[in-house]
Amino acid sequence: MRKAAVTGAACLMILVLTACDAFTRSSASPLVPLPRSVPSEPRFGTADDVVTALERAGVDCEVLRRRQGQAGSGSSLDCVFEDQGATVETEISVFDTDVVEEGEIGRAVDSRRTPPNGQVLVAAGNWYIRVLPDDTPSHALKVARALDAVVLPPLYPLPDIPDTPRYERVGALADALDESVTCTRRKETAEGLLCATKARSDELCSGSAEGRDAGLRLHATTAARDDYLRLLLSEERVPRNIVTAGNWSIQFCDAETARTAAEKLSGGIVVHEPR
Incomplete structure (x- = not known):
């Protein structure tokens, strides 16, 4: 640092x-x-x-x-x-x-x-x-x-982000994720929810919470979502792969898992590279 x-x-x-x-x-x-x-x-x-x-x-x-x-x-x-x-x-x-x-x-x-x-x-x-x-x-x-x-x-410029789907509860987003790349061992946090996907354990990024490699969050407004995404892009750390649409975003440690989830959830991908 x-x-x-x-x-x-x-x-x-x-x-x-x-x-x-x-x-x-x-x-x-x-x-x-x-x-x-x-x-x-x-x-x-x-x-x-x-x-x-x-x-x-x-x-x-x-x-x-x-x-x-x-x-x-x-x-x-x-x-x-x-x-x-x-x-x-x-x-x-x-x-x-x-x-x-x-x-x-x-x-x-x-x-x-x-x-x-x-x-x-x-x-x-x-x-x-x-x-x-x-x-x-x-x-x-x-x-x-x-x-x-x-x-x-x-x-920072963001890619085009789909307006839908939208979710009323972060648990509903987790259920949708579970149908695509799994979302097990769920743990609620002050910001949203963490869970484990089917990504290989050697693909987990440093700092993942006890093997949980997906971080889910809902956003009150589109502007709040975009501010959150840009704040992630400003941080110098290991790469994260972000899937987002509507009023939600999910951070993944594994790029392939993120691509699969984006396709299944009709979301867009924001790739974060270390600066």
Whole structure:
């Protein structure tokens, strides 16, 4: 796992506040609404307020540097914390919405997420945070949970995904999977369900849960499904083969098992290669 650098390049941030990447009201590019998944709260007055909120949630983030721009436009800073043995750097950007329109924040968020930038962000209210390293979403998820925010993955292109079939319960999806490649030894989790398929044991990927090689999940909306798929694509780990359609997705360790399941379940395949 790569560790985040604790000294940043001069142009790390896309902000109102930096000379490196002008975030101005006169920009010719159109305004972009924030994604609908971004909650309107919490809102913060300064980037230091975000650090305080992180500390209240048990994330002790040490401030490296502060950035201050035009009066009233907002504030930003970089801080680091330790998580799972890694040094995690956060670039916190807070905006004064009396000065900066929401669409300007949305434009900056969209620019950061669009390849080749492809950044993982945490966002809510009038702020967003880049969490480094980008290829380890668990760090961003920790920050999002601490601040009641959402993780916005890079806007990697996805293949055409069928609108159907759809399932009301993850158990029903497991039953359908069982008819194609089997789904035994089922174990429910907070996110969905794990089970074992007929894939050869030597094809199981590292980290599989006690030999369970398929991870099933339902998604509330199409946008939530796509965000989840893109978050998987941002993670640097062993390859995963993802089958998806409608309101569901299944991760497989074995490519051949994924192809068979996709055909039987009328799903599409998203292939994840390590970055």
